Amino acid sequence: MFTGIVEALGTLKNIRHLSEGATLEIQATDVLTDAEVGDSIAVDGACLTIRTLTPETFSADISAETLRRTTLGERKVAERVNLERSLRLSDRLGGHLVLGHVDEVATIAGWKDEGDASLMQVTMSSNIRRYIAYKGSITVDGISLTVSGVHADTFEVALIPHTKQVTTLGAKRSGANVNLEVDIVARYIETLLNNRNSEENWAEQPASETINLNFLAKHGYIS
Numbered sequence: 477m478f479t480g481i482v483e484a485l486g487t488l489k490n491i492r493h494l495s496e497g498a499t500l501e502i503q504a505t506d507v508l509t510d511a512e513v514g515d516s517i518a519v520d521g522a523c524l525t526i527r528t529l530t531p532e533t534f535s536a537d538i539s540a541e542t543l544r545r546t547t548l549g550e551r552k553v554a555e556r557v558n559l560e561r562s563l564r565l566s567d568r569l570g571g572h573l574v575l576g577h578v579d580e581v582a583t584i585a586g587w588k589d590e591g592d593a594s595l596m597q598v599t600m601s602s603n604i605r606r607y608i609a610y611k612g613s614i615t616v617d618g619i620s621l622t623v624s625g626v627h628a629d630t631f632e633v634a635l636i637p638h639t640k641q642v643t644t645l646g647a648k649r650s651g652a653n654v655n656l657e658v659d660i661v662a663r664y665i666e667t668l669l670n671n672r673n674s675e676e677n678w679a680e681q682p683a684s685e686t687i688n689l690n691f692l693a694k695h696g697y698i699s
Contacts, residue, residue, distance in 0.1 A: 478518045480571035480613075480620025482558040482643045483507050486519070488551050489533060496540040498549065500524070503533050507559045516562040516576070520644070521618030521655040522546045523562075523576025546578045547617075547653045556644050558618040571620025572613040578655040579604055582616075585630050586650050592637045596645070597630050598654065605629075606666070607658035615657040619643050665692070 486504035500519070507517065508529065515526045517534070524536035543549040551557065563569075586597040598616065600608060608614060608631050612623050616633065625632035640646030648654070672688065692698045 477563045478523070478560050478574040478576055478618070479563055479567070479569050480521075480560070480574045480615050480618065482560055482619055484559045485556045485642070485644065486559045488553055488555050488557060490553060491551060498538045498543060499527070499535055500538060500548065500551075501533055501535045502557065502559070504559055505532055507561050508532070508534060511561070518558070518560040518562075518574070518576045518618045520547060520551075520557050521574070521576065521615055521657055522548055522578050542578075545580070546655050547581055550653060556647070558643050560618060572615075573660055574615050574618075574620065574657060575660055576618075577657060579657050581653050582656045584648055584650050584652045584654060590634075594635045594640065595624065595632050596635055596648075597632050598656070599630050600656070601629075604656065604658050607662040609662070612662070613659045615655075617644060617654045619645060665697075 484504055484506045486502040486507075488500065489503045490501040492499045502519065508531065511517070511526060511529060511534065513526050513529050516523050517526060517536070518524070519536065522542060524538065526534045527537055528535045538548055580601060580603065583599045584596060585599050588595040588597075608623055608626055610623055610626050614621055614623055614631070614633065619639065621633040621635070621639075623631050624634045635645060669688065689698070
């Protein structure tokens with residue numbers, strides 16, 4: 477599990493495509509100081525497992541499914557990637573809970589500068605539209621961001637100067653592809669509602685324990 481707070485930028489040193497899947501070699505330093513083979517590390521928001529390790533590089537295998545679901549198959553040697561080590565239970569949760577399970581690849585649709593900050597507009601499919609809420613959380617290329625606007629097929633996030641400086645988003649332009657992961661809390665709420673509101677389960681649940689839209693509104697989860 478991760479928080480969406482990028483710790484360092486790595487450089488793609490080598491990518492070896494296999495018949496199914498690929499192997500990445502990434503140059504990095506800070507995030508490898510206490511790393512071990514088998515540890516999880518998020519690369520542009522995709523959770524990968526360290527296969528080999530040196531003081532300045534690590535390699536990770538990518539399955540065919542990950543290549544289909546993420547932008548990692550598009551990456552080229554010398555490109556930068558966002559890196560984050562997995563979360564310790566004692567760490568501060570600076571962003572939001574991120575699993576490193578990319579939901580879909582989206583495209584940057586536009587930019588609008590607002591002083592030193594920027595608004596970035598990103599496409600989204602109908603499959604994830606219901607999980608994206610105004611002022612909610614979204615992970616873009618492994619970065620925890622706050623949704624500042626939601627439209628029919630796009631959403632906006634505001635990028636402060638620090639985020640543009642310490643992540644790859646500062647160098648992205650319109651038309652670039654990015655990895656999206658929706659807030660896992662939204663998925664759990666949807667699952668709870670679907671299960672509790674199903675005709676089979678409804679009769680089995682005491683009224684006081686039923687979780688529905690009225691229950692969520694009453695307790696301040698939705699407005």
